[in-house]
Amino acid sequence: MRKTILVLASIIFLTISFAGYAQMKVSAGSLDSLYMESKYVDGRMIYVWKPSNFDPYTKYAVLYMNDGQSLFDGAKMWNHSEWRVDETMDSLVITGKIIPTIVVGVPCNSKRAQEYIGQKPYERLSKKVKKSVESMIPGKTLSDEYLKFLVNEVKPYIDGNYPVLSDASHTFIAGSSMGGLISMYAECEYPQVFSGAACLSTHWVGGWSYETHFGTAFPDYMDKALPSPADHKFYFDHGTAGPDSNYVLFQERVDKVMAKHKYNSDKCMSLVFEGADHSEYSWSKRLAIPVKFLLANPDSAKADLHVSKGSLESMYMPSKYLGARMVYVWKPANFDPSQKYAVLYMHDGQMLFDATNSWNKQEWRVDEVVDSLIACKSIIPTIVVGVANNPYLRGQEYVPEKALQNLSAPIKDSLMKLGKTQMLSDEYLQYLVKEVKPYIDSHYPVYTDAAHTFVAGSSMGGLISMYAICEYPEIFGGAMCMSTHWTMMDSQEFPDGYINYLASHLPDPSTHKIYFDHGDRTTDAKYGPHQKCADTVMIAGGYFSKNWKTLVFPGDDHSERSWSKRLNIPLLFMLRTSEPDEAVLEAKCLEYMKAHYQTPTEYVASKCDKYDIVILGEDHRIHENLEFAQNLLPVLYKHGVYNFGMEFGAQEDQARLDSLVNAPEYDEQLARDIMFNYNTGWAFKEYMDMYRAAWKLNRSLPEGSHKFRIINLSYKFDWKGVTKCEATPELFDKIFFRGNCEEFRAQVVKNEIIDKGEKIAILTGGTHAATRYYSPRYNFLEPDFVQYSHDGFGHRMLKMYPHQVFTISLHGMVPNYPGRKPYYASPANGRIEALVAANGNRPIGFDTATTPMGELRDSSYLSMGYPDVMLSQVCDGYVVLKPFKQLRGCEVDSLFFVHRKWKDIVDNYPDKNTNDVPASVDAYMKQIINYSNISNFYNK
């Protein structure tokens, strides 16, 4: 009687539930319905669900699901319950948590039990059990036929009509209850077709009770039929309420079989959900788990991003304009709900916070950078709203739609071929402005006006940021466009379109700020000319240094790593407070110095471990710098650095120098001659004693070991016959007859070091040592009156070896901003000295990039053209040996001119085109002694 009721109930349930589900609706993605005849089983509707970002040019995995009528639309179900497959799958696909997947729902019919039970395990049932289920399964099952229908009819149709990956590794099957049984059976029977089965609330028992259980039929079958775990996965689960409570024992048996066949936790997941019952509602709640287990996208971002500073809230935010996506709201560590915050909207939200979950294992370090700036009160309190991209439609969502309205037919055709037929950037901005922002405004304590609302992104994210501020100037007060992707398809039509659009849509410069930048490597290498055109437009639109900035970062490539490194710069430009809290920053610096203390020697040596070229930028003729360099040589040697490069020294003397540092006896006069030959005025003992230090080191080395070299980086300039005069290229051609000395030095490093697979530490003047920092110079014909030099030795080194160069500033005074007194300024406005003093004046070396020290601002000459220049923009590392007051000038060698002819001294007197030649040896010596007295200069 009970069985009869069960059968009747099943028939009623199926009849009701089938009525009208051909018109099933989905709330996410889209659904194709078709009726499919079969030679194996009764024909039926088939439902093919596609995600909302479906792209016919993408290849999709396929998840076949049993009980297809109950997957998508609860309104059509007798119990108004559904799996919510469309919502769950859409979320997972769009956010890239699973590989792109379509779902094929295959409904059951009144022969559900026959089709789903599995013929081979059925054959293992005892007669008693068979008899107990014979009203549902009269005689023979139809499961083999059902699987033939799936494998030989449905799948070929799907493979032929949808852009899918048809191999087993991209084909999966899932179902619940008896749908779980047939899923398991399908993978065992067709391991060449299916590589994963999700079996939810698997109906291991015959009826709804324990008495009519299937015993060991299924585990026994699986023991014989399980495919290799190498390329297959199984997922099982059940709840503890209702019929699910009967599955515990049987699932345990199955788990043992799985373990026996070496299905470890990567290959088999078996879960119990406390309190979950046997319903679509329960399955809908946990569907994401098996789906992620089977279809996990190993390279994609996950919702569970982690931040190391502040806190992050993640939400899946639907839209009426676009496919739903993850939105991440980051709050600073000191977040105070009673305070109001500015909001920075950032694109590519899944790339901002957590490298472990980004596709390329890189991130912007937004949490670290923004939190640090807020903590120092360098920028106003800000929350960051990261809006995830849709990896399949990123281009269409980020390319400014209105800027490309006049594309030519060939370009449109090319786009069409790429499947990029529909631009979605207007919709994306509507999503941002009309859906995300209102939500943020109403759920967080934020300022809602444009003056406190900013938008930022890189690459195409830079384009859409520019577009956002142009389209919604009343919403966004500032746009940060990093590595803006002006180029596309090698067609000038794109940059022309963007820039013309910019020209005609620029917002009011009195109330808006726009920032552009780019590097010069990888994709960024193409941006320079287009950015210059954009800059012209900016100037024409009334933008100048106060409200617009375009910066170039040599050595930076098109990556999150590069953007993270310079993110502080646009943030300070957009969000800076009028008065940063220097006290907080200094406290952090001090804390940093104490926590990361390294002696200068340890510091430089550690950099040599990582970089092939370490440049020490000095203020010339400071005794302590040279003494430090001399003592460094044995340590460098231990770290595999066998070369020390010197700006002061001529290549013509390299052979003599090599011989000097390897001679049995040190020849002081030869050292003197070598230096004199390069520069008749460089009579400073400590520079010559670099040779002595190398000689000593080499003397200490065992025979046959690699010898240490001092490399003369320059050549002997030809000052002969030059008089004080205005410069001409011809004059420079004569003096620098072997070419630009910066390039010459770079080539020496290449030829003598890098090409030989060696490493080098280099001592050179601060201006030559700059790598990423462009030296500014006043020029009234430049838009902002500043011209930048980027052709120095360090710049060239960085261009040649972008990942092998590290530049360290040796503590020295810098020229003050023109027109300001005193003439020389202490770097970082004196705060380095103050911090080192607070740290006990211990000699120290420290990084500037990504450290609080790097955020120290400077307003000396270094800041010309760089408002609020920070130490991190000037150098990669910094070494303080002593405070300025304790530094002394180099010792002048009194024998430097002995036995030399005045004519020889005068002939090669350097910089004769700008300096007066002294009248006598005594006058010259006096001049040199005066120059060595650094306190004279530092107190100027």
Add this chain to the structure above:
Amino acid sequence: MKKLVLVAFVLCAALSALRAQSQNDKCVAYLKENYQTPTEYVVSKFDKYDIVFLGEDHRIKDNLLMVQGLIPELYKHGVYNIGMEFGACEMQAKMDSLVNAPEYDEQLAREMMFFYNTGWAFVEYMDMARAAWAFNRTLPAGTPRFRVLNLTYQFQWPEYSGQNPESMRKTHYMGNCEWFRADRVEKEVLDKGEKVLILTGGLHSYTHYLMPHPDAGVEGFVRFDFGTFGNVVYKRHPEKTFTILLHYPFSNYPRKMPWTVSPADGNIQKIMDKLGNKPCGFDLMGTPLGELRDHSRNSIGYPDFRMSDFYDGYVFLKPFNKLSGCTVDPLFLTKENFPEAVKYYPDPDWRTPPATLDAYLSSRVRLVGIIWPHRFLDA
């Protein structure tokens, strides 16, 4: 051996002179064939171009008078604007009103010039407004009016603290004046579908020519500036822009004397002399005159520099020794406006502000009284 070298040298020199002679003859022939008066020449350029620069050496009366005389012809060719470097946009409304007033208000013209530059006391510059006014008086009612377009703005010289970006940003508070002028031409002329003749200093009128600077730090030891008014306009509107040099002396190559030289190594004047020094205008681009070599300062960094590398066209009015300086307006500087004149004295770091009114006035007179070549020798 010495004799041989001497002979070779003499031969080379003779050959070079012959070559120059031959080139000059070609130029003479070309000019006879293609003679145009300065007016005809300048006006004809508007058939093809919307923006024509006239690059002047400042304070030469003949240039100013020529430009004033151009107004009716320009108008006939549909050109209704003369753009003036010396003039502040803040005064544009007053300027528009002045050139359309029933009576010419000389004092207003004076005040407007004073507002822009307290030292620019030169009558012929102010009289550009008078010429436009006089012409507008001849036009029937309802016809477009001729306009003098002030291209610059008042610099805040009291804020000036030396040649550095910070100081310049304060002084040039509306932005770099080269770009500002280019923007103004676009907004006031091109955006309205009009055309303009622009009178500006030589340096500002460079378009395709980039100003060189010897620099030991760059490849080739020369860097080039590309931010002059003309460079900016040309970069934005290359097809619409033409630039004409109003015969002026060039600075000599560094370390060479005299300090100034006659253009094209003196050959322009020689050619004009052969033509009786008739005022004329001619193309440099694509003509034998453009092929003339020049070794002045302008040639730094340009191997085999030719006149066509410098400008598109040339207008010759008179030989240098016949050119006159502008007239100093005795009413321009007064006891009343002297404090303001000193306060707004331009470029105070390289021109010491005058101590007295008399000193200021006499410095003005000195500026216009010293004409080629002595003014440069005296600089």
